[in-house]
Amino acid sequence: MTSVVTAGGVSVTIRGAVVDETETVLDRLVSDGVPGSLTSGHAGLWGPDAARAAARRLGWLDLPERSRGLLGRLAELVGEARGAGLDRIVLAGMGGSSLAPDVIARAGGAELTVLDTTDPHQVADVLADRLDRTLVVLSSKSGDTVEADAHRRVFERAFAEAGIGGADLRRRFVIVTDPGSPLEAVADAAGYRLVLADPNVGGRYGALSASGLVPCAVAGVDVVRLLDEAAALVPALQQPYDNPALALGAVLGSSALGGRDKLVVADNGSGLPGLDGWVEHLVAESTGKDGRGLLPVVVESVDAPGFDPAGDTRRIVLGSRPDEPVAGRDAELGVAGPLGAQFLLWEYATAVACRVLGVDPFDEPDVQESRDNTAALLRAEEGIAPTVVHTAPALVEGAVEVHARPESLKGAKDLAGVLEAAVTAAPDRGYLAVMAYLDRFGDASASGLRSLLAERGERLRKHAVPVTFGWGPQLLHTTGQYHKGGPPNGSFLQITGAVREDVEVPDRPYTLGQLQLAQAFGDQRVLRSLGRPAFRLHLRDRDEGIAQLTKVLTG
Structure with a gap:
């Protein structure tokens, strides 16, 4: 049928x-x-506990028309950028602030460099590419994320070192954030161009808002067509x-x-x-x-x-x-x-699915705990608490260190045994999440581990284990909520890597490499506190370590 x-x-x-x-x-x-109630913005669809938040988060339904009010401002930004010879656009953002624009730009054939990481290698590569022609769109609805703060500071220093200052520097940033956020205050103080996001639209529902449209319009995408496509569906939503x-x-x-x-x-x-x-x-x-x-x-x-x-x-x-x-x-x-x-x-x-499930679609109650743990590690007296991060590995094989609790390792004596322990740690009807805190371009081959682990799971278990793959710390802003707030049936395999050349964060007591590691450890702390099996593989050499893992899984 x-x-x-x-x-x-x-x-x-x-x-x-x-x-x-x-x-x-x-x-x-x-x-x-439900169709009529949803399109009319009825906030009670998800129960009384969710109604207050929902009342402030249903603006996405009107974006196909309301976002057209941005078109004049977008035209100004495009004209200013082209007039200044700034044709290389970098989007610094996380979660909904980066994923939707990335799709829009790629579908529209526009060049948009998306920086959704704290990995120092990836950031350094972006800084080394055509800085003289670069405009940075810094997008964060809350305006208080550690990534937004670090990206802004790193780019400001890079521009200064390149001799870019004064009015030229002010032209190099476009800030997209909610009204009243800390980032709005920074933009006002520095004189950066500012586009206020709609406070009635949450980040992951903001694809058709300023968060999705500003970077793509500046990169050359026809965003009017995007809004027209969405508007064509609107009449059916009430039916x-x-x-x-x-x-x-x-x-x-x-x-x-x-x-x-x-x-x-x-x-x-x-x-x-x-x-x-x-x-x-x-x-x-x-x-x-x-x-x-x-x-x-x-x-x-x-x-x-x-x-x-x-x-x-x-x-x-x-x-x-x-x-x-x-x-x-x-x-x-x-x-x-x-x-x-x-x-x-x-x-x-x-x-609608959240209505059926009985959950609030607009909150993310378990995301903040990982952020708090990261902040605590960064506030430690010596930067990142050495007793937490620099623990002795349970096993070392070639370029790979294994960090895990003995009960999770199940007596594994080699890397193959560790990987099998990670796969089999997922309970029936569970899953394995691979979380790679690496450079998604320089270490791109790490993504191939997903399919290899899925194949291994099919051989080891009666039923295949679903295997997900995500790049950290972006995943903290995407699937991180599910990992901690969803069904407690996940097994988690973190991969971190040695830093060859770090990037300092100006006026902060940590580097990007330390920040990235703190984010991995902050999340691991939460997972372990919830009783989830969590493994960490640290690559002493990234290329060798990925090759070694690949060889073990294909052997």
């Missing part, structure tokens, strides 16, 4: 038993009047039927209720590179709390290890259209359509 729901250029194709499983949830949503966003939300919600809480996501020709990562962020951080949630597992293709059917998964293909079969081993769900419409589609569907 196949059901296809289309509207506004978007199609959602549902196949097999999922059609019947979804029907009951969809009928309940319709009878409860009880022929509403692809409601249908998608019903699928997601019914899947979670039925115990299929892993969404294996593969791109199959969507033409929208990076959309899968944005979906992962939106769904995981919105739903993963109160011991519930949906975990997207992004895989490399429909043929990748880990896309196989398992008892607690739904397989989603991005790019499948209604006149084509859903590719990939009987995948149950295909989603296709233009980018602007897909942003709105997934935001609406995720909010």
Whole structure:
């Protein structure tokens, strides 16, 4: 059985038993009047405890029209940048402030350098590239993140060392932040260009807000087209039927209720590179709390290890259209359509799924604890507390140090045994999260460990273990909420690496390398305090260590 729901250029194709499983949830949503209540901004949809926050976080529904008020300001910024010869745009931001713009720029064929890391190697490479032509868009809704502070300080010093100051320096920054944030005060004091974000839109729901549009417009993307694509879907969102966003939300919600809480996501020709990562962020951080949630597992293709059917998964293909079969081993769900419409589609569907799950889609209560632990480590008398970070490894093999509690290692005597312990530590219906605090470009081959660990899991266990992969510290702002607030069934494998050449953070008692390590340890502290199995592999040499891990997993 196949059901296809289309509207506004978007199609959602549902196949097999999922059609019947979804029907009951969809009928309940319709009878409860959810489509009309949501589009009218009814804050009580997620219960009385969530109503206050929801009342301040539903502005994303109106962005296809309201964001057009930014177009004049965007034109000014583009003209000023081009007039000053600044044609290399760097976006410094985390989470929703970077993932959506990255997708928009890549889909629009524009060059946008996204800096969503504290890794000193990656930051140094960005600083070394065409600084004389660089404009930095510094985006942080809260304006108080440690990454935003570090990025601003590092770039200000780099510009000063290049002889760029005064009015020229003031032209080099565009700040995107909420009204009243600390970053707004910094922008006002320094004379940087400022675009205020909509305070009624949360970060992960802000793809069509200033957070998503400012960096991409300056980079040369036609953002009017993006808004037009989203606006075409708006009329359907009020409808009880022929509403692809409601249908998608019903699928997601019914899947979670039925115990299929892993969404294996593969791109199959969507033409929208990076959309899968944005979906992962939106769904995981919105739903993963109160011991519930949906975990997207992004895989490399429909043929990748880990896309196989398992008892607690739904397989989603991005790019499948209604006149084509859903590719990939009987995948149950295909989603296709233009980018602007897909942003709105997934935001609406995720909010609906949270209604079905009974969780608040707009808060992230477990994210702050990792930030607090990082701050505590950075405030330690000697920078990062040496007794916490520089502990003796449990095992050293070649270029890889192993740090883990003895009960987690299960007597492992070599690196192969450690990796098997990490895979098998995930309980039944659980998952393994690989968290790489490395340079996503210089150490890009580390991402290949996801599929290798998935293959190893298929050999070691009766049922395959879903394996996710994320780059730290970006993942703290994306899937981090799910890891700590979602179902307690994850196993966590951190990978950190030696720093060859560090980058100082001006007027702060730590370097970027120390900050990155503190972020890894701060998160690990939280995971361990929750009783989650957590392993850390430290690469004494990054290239050698990744090659060694690859060899062990392919041997």
